[in-house]
Amino acid sequence: MFPVSLEELIPEDHLVRVIDLYVAKLDLGQLGFENAQPKATGRPAYDPADQLYLCGYGYGYGYFQRIRSWRRLEAECQRNIEVMWLINRLKPDFKTIADFRKNNKVAFVTTCRAFVQFCRSVGLIAGDLVAIDGSKFQAVASSRRHLNLNQLKRQEETLDKRIAQYLADLDAADKAEGEQVVDRTAIKAALAKLEAKQQDNRSCQALMKSMGLEQFNTHESDARMMRTPKGARVAYNVQTAVDAGHGLILHHEVTQDGDDRKQLEPIAKAAKAELGQDTLTVTADMGYSNGQQFQACEEASITVYVPPNRTSNPGGETLFERQDFSYDAEEDRYQCAAGQWLTLKQRYKGDRIYQAAVSDCAGCALKAQCTTAQRRYVSRHAQEEAFERMAQRMQLHPEMMERRRSIVEPPFGNLKQWLFGNGRFLLRQLEGTKAEMALAVTAYNLKRALSVLGARKMMQLMG
Numbered sequence: 001m002f003p004v005s006l007e008e009l010i011p012e013d014h015l016v017r018v019i020d021l022y023v024a025k026l027d028l029g030q031l032g033f034e035n036a037q038p039k040a041t042g043r044p045a046y047d048p049a050d051q052l053y054l055c056g057y058g059y060g061y062g063y064f065q066r067i068r069s070w071r072r073l074e075a076e077c078q079r080n081i082e083v084m085w086l087i088n089r090l091k092p093d094f095k096t097i098a099d100f101r102k103n104n105k106v107a108f109v110t111t112c113r114a115f116v117q118f119c120r121s122v123g124l125i126a127g128d129l130v131a132i133d134g135s136k137f138q139a140v141a142s143s144r145r146h147l148n149l150n151q152l153k154r155q156e157e158t159l160d161k162r163i164a165q166y167l168a169d170l171d172a173a174d175k176a177e178g179e180q181v182v183d184r185t186a187i188k189a190a191l192a193k194l195e196a197k198q199q200d201n202r203s204c205q206a207l208m209k210s211m212g213l214e215q216f217n218t219h220e221s222d223a224r225m226m227r228t229p230k231g232a233r234v235a236y237n238v239q240t241a242v243d244a245g246h247g248l249i250l251h252h253e254v255t256q257d258g259d260d261r262k263q264l265e266p267i268a269k270a271a272k273a274e275l276g277q278d279t280l281t282v283t284a285d286m287g288y289s290n291g292q293q294f295q296a297c298e299e300a301s302i303t304v305y306v307p308p309n310r311t312s313n314p315g316g317e318t319l320f321e322r323q324d325f326s327y328d329a330e331e332d333r334y335q336c337a338a339g340q341w342l343t344l345k346q347r348y349k350g351d352r353i354y355q356a357a358v359s360d361c362a363g364c365a366l367k368a369q370c371t372t373a374q375r376r377y378v379s380r381h382a383q384e385e386a387f388e389r390m391a392q393r394m395q396l397h398p399e400m401m402e403r404r405r406s407i408v409e410p411p412f413g414n415l416k417q418w419l420f421g422n423g424r425f426l427l428r429q430l431e432g433t434k435a436e437m438a439l440a441v442t443a444y445n446l447k448r449a450l451s452v453l454g455a456r457k458m459m460q461l462m463g
Contacts, residue, residue, distance in 0.1 A: 068419075147218070221429070237260070262293070
């Protein structure tokens with residue numbers, strides 16, 4: 001005779017109960033959420049816990065429902081019994097949900113870190129081995145709104161040619177005198193438009209140079225044009241450090257760098273700080289090969305496994321490579337295969353360049369296999385010793401690359417395929433994308449923890 005209550009409709013081990021229990025344990029004021037403490041006067045605002053429940057539901061349960069938009073979340077509040085139970089039948093509109101995300105961007109990042117610490121406290125993150133990788137996530141901004149200095153310079157050259165052509169037409173019209181060969185009024189109008197475009201182009205170039213920018217998007221200034229498997233896209237480079245134990249993401253960063261060469265040191269150190277360990281073992285792919293980063297990681301007690309990416313001689317495979325020369329550390333010189341010595345010629349940005357004597361190379365029987373120039377040059381990287389130690393580690397543990405793939409690539413596949421759908425952010429600018437990625441990583445870690453522990457065990461640990 002009485003209607004069924006929402007409490008009876010939600011199973012004891014449902015995802016929303018896990019979200020409810022976890023958010024209830026958070027100190028929202030300490031995490032930085034607005035309106036965590038209600039004001040003494042005025043109409044009370046929505047409890048940030050209820051809205052965090054909603055965001056947690058939208059991203060956690062979104063692996064199956066793909067609920068990311070504000071308007072879809074608004075609709076779920078009025079038709080989905082799970083959401084009704086979770087937020088106590090509140091009905092916030094899409095603007096309220098959007099404002100909550102906009103005003104608590106930093107708090108979402110701290111909440112993500114809090115869940116990582118919870119996973120570490122219950123033994124889900126071991127910290128024995130961490131794999132690092134990066135992937136491009138497309139920004140909201142269109143590539144048609146993207147500018148770069150090279151593109152602007154090419155446009156300037158094209159405009160110069162078109163302006164010169166119109167000026168030539170005006171000269172022809174003046175020489176024709178009374179003959180009506182060209183419409184002078186139309187030419188002057190078109191010329192004025194081209195000159196205005198030219199002025200805008202030069203002003204844009206000057207502004208970008210003064211700001212030290214090589215590229216700029218008029219709709220999203222923080223986004224950068226990057227190479228992706230689908231071609232050049234306006235995107236962000238998302239870096240993740242994934243623990244080998246259960247595949248949880250223990251640290252992530254949204255960066256503006258188009259490649260990964262400068263990301264190894266900061267991501268590895270951040271992962272080490274997140275784990276609170278004195279030492280750490282890290283693996284990454286060849287895109288992270290950087291001698292300075294190798295050296296910095298060693299100094300921070302981080303053992304890195306990355307295939308060194310070294311440039312070859314321009315002569316091709318028939319010429320001797322750098323490793324074919326033996327280095328004498330005491331005398332700071334190289335010895336070639338013929339037994340002749342290459343001495344230090346100069347230093348350039350920390351690197352050292354060695355050269356052989358012209359007389360030694362002239363009569364050498366191996367010259368055709370060594371160089372096509374008068375003499376042979378060999379360069380030594382400023383962190384050559386770090387490269388050599390890295391090569392030795394990779395020779396001893398070649399299996400690290402296979403382990404890296406199995407650890408770090410599945411999380412990106414899950415994030416892009418199931419949560420982001422088309423791999424595109426919904427929020428703009430670096431701060432917004434960091435908040436959105438923090439929500440996504442929290443949702444991924446939550447789902448991963450649930451698959452390992454189960455809902456009942458997880459709620460038991462939270463309690």
